[in-house]
Amino acid sequence: xxxxxxxxxxxxxxxxxxxxxxxxxxxxxxxxxxxxxxxxxxxxxxxxxxxxxxxxxxxxxxxxxxxxxxxxxxxxxxxxxxxxxxxxxxxxxxxxxxxxxxxxxxxxxxxxxxxxxxxxxxxxxxxxxxxxxxxxxxxxxxxxxxxxxxxxxxxxxxxxxxxxx
Amino acid sequence: xxxxxxxxxxxxxxxxxxxxxxxxxxxxxxxxxxxxxxxxxxxxxxxxxxxxxxxxxxxxxxxxxxxxxxxxxxxxxxxxxxxxxxxxxxxxxxxxxxxxxxxxxxxxxxxxxxxxxxxxxxxxxxxxxxxxxxxxxxxxxxxxxxxxxxxxxxxxxxxxxxxxxxxxxxxxxxxxxxxxxxxxxxxxxxxxxxxxxxxxxxxxxxxxxxxxxxxxxxxxxxxxxxxxxxxxxxxxxxxxxxxxxxxxxx
Numbered sequence: 001x002x003x004x005x006x007x008x009x010x011x012x013x014x015x016x017x018x019x020x021x022x023x024x025x026x027x028x029x030x031x032x033x034x035x036x037x038x039x040x041x042x043x044x045x046x047x048x049x050x051x052x053x054x055x056x057x058x059x060x061x062x063x064x065x066x067x068x069x070x071x072x073x074x075x076x077x078x079x080x081x082x083x084x085x086x087x088x089x090x091x092x093x094x095x096x097x098x099x100x101x102x103x104x105x106x107x108x109x110x111x112x113x114x115x116x117x118x119x120x121x122x123x124x125x126x127x128x129x130x131x132x133x134x135x136x137x138x139x140x141x142x143x144x145x146x147x148x149x150x151x152x153x154x155x156x157x158x159x160x161x162x163x164x165x
Numbered sequence: 166x167x168x169x170x171x172x173x174x175x176x177x178x179x180x181x182x183x184x185x186x187x188x189x190x191x192x193x194x195x196x197x198x199x200x201x202x203x204x205x206x207x208x209x210x211x212x213x214x215x216x217x218x219x220x221x222x223x224x225x226x227x228x229x230x231x232x233x234x235x236x237x238x239x240x241x242x243x244x245x246x247x248x249x250x251x252x253x254x255x256x257x258x259x260x261x262x263x264x265x266x267x268x269x270x271x272x273x274x275x276x277x278x279x280x281x282x283x284x285x286x287x288x289x290x291x292x293x294x295x296x297x298x299x300x301x302x303x304x305x306x307x308x309x310x311x312x313x314x315x316x317x318x319x320x321x322x323x324x325x326x327x328x329x330x331x332x333x334x335x336x337x338x339x340x341x342x343x344x345x346x347x348x349x350x351x352x353x354x355x356x357x358x359x360x361x362x363x364x365x366x367x368x369x370x371x372x373x374x375x376x377x378x379x380x381x382x383x384x385x386x387x388x389x390x391x392x393x394x395x396x397x398x399x400x401x402x403x404x405x406x407x408x409x410x411x412x413x414x415x
Contacts, residue, residue, distance in 0.1 A: 053292055054213025082217060083288035085295065118302065138199035139303050140206040144296075148199065164295050 007037045011044065014072045018064045021057050022143055025102045028061055032090025035081060044069050044076040049086045051164070052144040088164045103127045104146065105160040113163035117147065126151035127158045136160075170283070171225050172245070172342035173352055175235070176388065177278075177286075178218035179246035182236060183396070184267060185211035186403050187254060196257045203303055204260070210296040217289045233414060237407035241390075241397055245340070248387040249332035251396045255325070258311055258318070262325035265304035269365050270336045270358065272297045277353040286351065305369050312373025319374070326370065327378050334383035336362070 007015070015034055016027045028034055028048070036047035046065055050058045062078040069076045088107040091099070096106040105124050107113065115121035117139060124134050131153040138148040146159040188208035195201025219232035226235075250267055254260045275297060278290035311322040337359040339347075346352025367377050386392065406413055 050213070050292075052210060052213060052296060053217060053289075054209035054211070056209070082292050083284070085288070085292040138203060139299060139306075140199070140203035142202070144206045144209055162299070 005035055007034060008039055011037045011039070011069075014068050014074075015065065018061065018068050021060045021064075023099070023102060023104065025098045026095055027098075028065070030092045030095030030098060032092065032095070033061065033086065034065075039074070042075065044074045046076055046078045047081045048078065049081050049084075051086050054144060086164065088161065091161075099161060100127055103158055105149065105158060107161045107163040110163050110165045116160070117162070124149055124160050126154060126156060128156035129154040167225055169342045169345040170351065171222055172340070173346045174218050174222045174225070174286070176245050176340060176342060177274075178215050178222070179244050180250050180267070180271075181211040181218075182215045183244070183246040183399065184250040184264075185209075185215060186399055187250065187252075187263075188260075190254055190402075191260070200257070207264070207300050207303070210293075210300070214289065214293045214296070217292070221285050221289075233407065233412075237404050241392060241400055243390060244392070244396065244400070245388050245390055246396075247332065247335045248384055248393055249329060249335065251387070251393060251399060252329060252332065253395050255328075256321060258321040258325040259328070261304050261307040261311065262322065262329050264300065265308050265369070266326075266329055266333055266366065267336075268297060268301040268304050269369075270333075270362055272301050273358045273361060273365075274353055274355065277358070281352070282350040308369055308375070309373040312370070312375040322373070323375055326375060327380075330378040330380055331382060331384045333362075333366075335385035335387060338385055338388055340388050 012029065015037060016029045018028045020026050020028060020031055031051070033048050033051065034046065035049055036045065038045055046069075048058065048061060048065070058080060062080070065078055066076050091106070099106045105127050108116065108123065112121070112123055116124055117136060120136065122132055122134055125132055126134050126149075129151060131151055133152045134149050135152060136147060137150050137157065141148040141159045145161060145164070147162050148157065149160045150157045185208045188204045188211070191201060191204045193201065195204055215236065216232060219235045222235055223230050223232050249263060252259070252263055272294065275290045275294045279287055279294065281287045281290065308322065311318040313319070337355045339355060343352055343355065347354045370377050
């Protein structure tokens with residue numbers, strides 16, 4: 001079991017075109033869900049791992065990868081793997097920035113995340129005005145991976161991507 | 166086919182399937198938008214976990230059975246979930262009490278299953294622990310909020326805890342498949358979780374200023390396929406699409 005990715009250089013630009021259907025600004029590469037993509041006997045073998053078990057986006061992501069590879073001239077086989085389990089640490093810095101720009105606060109580290117979700121600490125930055133005067137509205141947001149927040153300065157409601165370790 | 170392993174997986178997965186279906190009933194009917202979304206999110210997590218279990222079970226079965234067949238086409242007596250999870254959404258206090266009484270068990274169970282010699286089960290457990298930790302926080306918070314809330318919310322939460330308490334002991338009942346899998350280092354010895362479970366539950370109940378039920382009379386049967394009348398109605402809804410339009414996929 002390894003936490004390393006194994007992706008052929010030549011495939012990276014193709015896979016970067018595929019985005020998470022729920023968060024269109026975020027490519028699946030920046031999301032860290034692609035663990036393996038290698039060419040074997042002219043077929044691309046791809047392994048993807050779900051963010052959350054019930055993530056309904058996984059089937060669509062699998063189909064989108066297939067379609068993108070087809071356009072580039074490759075047939076592919078997609079496999080869903082569970083181990084090692086996905087963590088928010090696999091979101092790249094570029095991915096975190098894309099999230100913020102889209103209006104979703106990027107995950108804090110595990111300790112800070114606990115403080116925010118359990119101890120009402122005000123440290124999540126509002127994606128609209130940058131204030132940290134924000135509070136948790138609900139532990140579950142518009143998708144399983146997010147919690148709902150509101151800024152008490154500009155009143156903007158926004159999503160916070162929960163830390164998953 | 167490894168019959169014991171197959172039955173063992175069903176024993177784990179059916180709890181999540183039936184509880185997921187119960188929570189799904191709240192879609193559009195939750196007491197507030199946030200709780201509605203939270204319950205259905207938890208339901209989605211549980212269904213996701215169920216799919217992993219049933220896909221594995223279908224592989225073990227080795228015939229033309231699919232994950233959908235296993236989930237949708239068994240008869241009532243062939244479901245082996247605990248009675249707790251099939252209890253209805255009587256009111257929001259019941260929904261949260263049922264969730265809490267299951268979540269505490271679920272998390273303890275998964276933390277042990279993670280150590281299983283079976284690598285697939287261990288991987289599903291590792292993945293699920295991350296999700297179920299959130300579930301437990303959410304339901305535990307509601308126990309405290311309603312228990313230590315208004316007079317009315319406290320009465321309702323106490324009723325819910327008292328009403329569901331009788332189903333908690335079954336969580337620690339071992340089936341034949343359980344025993345066989347424990348012996349092989351694959352399964353979790355649930356009898357060993359009991360003490361920690363009641364300790365954790367009681368701590369939260371105390372914090373919520375609720376009474377810990379004294380009743381020592383416990384109901385069981387679900388794990389052997391003998392259910393309360395509520396399961397039949399739930400299955401009628403769960404199975405409708407698959408019976409009316411056979412071979413539909415999730």
